[in-house]
Amino acid sequence: MTRGQKILWWLLLAFGTLLAITAGTALWAYQKLNGNIRTDHAAAEALDRDAARRPAAEPGEGRNILVIGHDRGSGTGNARSDTVLLLHLSGDGRRADAVHVPRDIVVDIPACRTAGGERSEAARDQFNWAFQHGGAACTILTFERLSGIRVDHHLVLGFDGFADVVDAVGGVEVELAEDERDPNVGHDLSAGRHLLDGERALAYARARVHVGDGSDLNRLQRQQHLLGLLHERITAQGTVTDPAQLYPLLKAVTSAITADPGLDSLDELHGLVKDVRAVPDGGVTFRTVPTVPHPTRPDRLALDTSPAGRLFAALRQDRALPRVA
Numbered sequence: 001m002t003r004g005q006k007i008l009w010w011l012l013l014a015f016g017t018l019l020a021i022t023a024g025t026a027l028w029a030y031q032k033l034n035g036n037i038r039t040d041h042a043a044a045e046a047l048d049r050d051a052a053r054r055p056a057a058e059p060g061e062g063r064n065i066l067v068i069g070h071d072r073g074s075g076t077g078n079a080r081s082d083t084v085l086l087l088h089l090s091g092d093g094r095r096a097d098a099v100h101v102p103r104d105i106v107v108d109i110p111a112c113r114t115a116g117g118e119r120s121e122a123a124r125d126q127f128n129w130a131f132q133h134g135g136a137a138c139t140i141l142t143f144e145r146l147s148g149i150r151v152d153h154h155l156v157l158g159f160d161g162f163a164d165v166v167d168a169v170g171g172v173e174v175e176l177a178e179d180e181r182d183p184n185v186g187h188d189l190s191a192g193r194h195l196l197d198g199e200r201a202l203a204y205a206r207a208r209v210h211v212g213d214g215s216d217l218n219r220l221q222r223q224q225h226l227l228g229l230l231h232e233r234i235t236a237q238g239t240v241t242d243p244a245q246l247y248p249l250l251k252a253v254t255s256a257i258t259a260d261p262g263l264d265s266l267d268e269l270h271g272l273v274k275d276v277r278a279v280p281d282g283g284v285t286f287r288t289v290p291t292v293p294h295p296t297r298p299d300r301l302a303l304d305t306s307p308a309g310r311l312f313a314a315l316r317q318d319r320a321l322p323r324v325a
Contacts, residue, residue, distance in 0.1 A: 029247060030266065036254035039264040040156060046113045046137035053110065053141065057150045061091030062318035065263070065272070066154040068139055070131055082128065082159060082206075083223070084139065086149070088315050089275055096279045097321055099311070100220075100288045103128035105301045107146050112138035126300060136258075146303070147312040153263050161256020162205070163198030165230070168248040171195045172229045174204065182207040201226060214299070285321050287311060 047054070069083035088097040104126050111122045112134025120133040130142040140151045166172055175193045182188075185206040196204060205223045212218040234249070254266075263269055290304035290311065310322045 164252035167198040
């Protein structure tokens with residue numbers, strides 16, 4: 001497990017929830033923080049209406065939770081998912097598989113119910129566009145069609161909330177070897193050391209086209225690096241043991257979470273985190289859905305059919321994931 005994978009795991013799965021439970025917050029604070037978490041009724045209703053199009057749940061007690069990081073309200077002119085990760089918890093509690101779904105895979109996006117109650121047109125496009133077509137429900141339906149895996153629960157994490165988290169801890173410090181500028185996201189930093197506030201940290205995390213090799217994988221590595229710096233900032237400052245620093249942080253993270261009706265409380269999220277932490281050493285596996293360069297669309301990906309099929313089958317059947325060749 002690489003350091004970047006550990007940090008991504010920390011953000012997407014814990015995202016402050018464990019801190020909220022273990023910090024001994026007062027009842028009034030607990031109730032207020034609990035109330036910050038939004039329930040995704042719209043997705044739940046849309047999925048109920050489209051139940052006939054969804055794969056059947058496999059027998060057994062394995063669980064599949066889709067974690068969606070989105071750009072809604074980012075000022076980029078879209079509402080696309082930026083990061084999507086499937087968390088599979090085995091029925092015996094001995095395995096946890098975290099599978100990243102690259103945003104640039106070209107997939108079949110089904111017709112989805114929009115916020116206005118109509119249906120979008122089915123499309124053949126990159127995976128992250130599904131969120132724009134019909135929110136979390138459309139992302140779930142698209143993933144289920146791609147993989148054949150039934151999603152049991154979902155969490156949506158807003159990137160604007162990430163900026164609030166950075167501000168709550170006083171910013172994060174980065175050091176650049178050379179100037180970086182990506183006008184698409186408002187990222188503009190000179191070489192050297194910078195203390196980034198939430199807005200500038202968010203631009204750093206979103207930068208892609210004009211930094212590095214411009215790839216989605218390069219952007220993911222930048223995000224993992226930034227999350228590592230944020231994690232170090234939180235732990236080094238003793239934030240988790242100082243109520244004056246902890247409460248603003250918890251307010252920021254809980255305000256960034258939208259969940260389905262089965263995960264929309266601190267108690268339910270804490271139960272999920274406890275199950276993840278109970279997985280024995282060596283039982284946590286990180287994978288990315290196998291892809292190849294798309295044959296006709298530059299800078300896009302296509303599913304690597306055979307290895308992806310084996311990966312999806314193992315997840316559906318609650319088996320250990322196949323070894324990477």
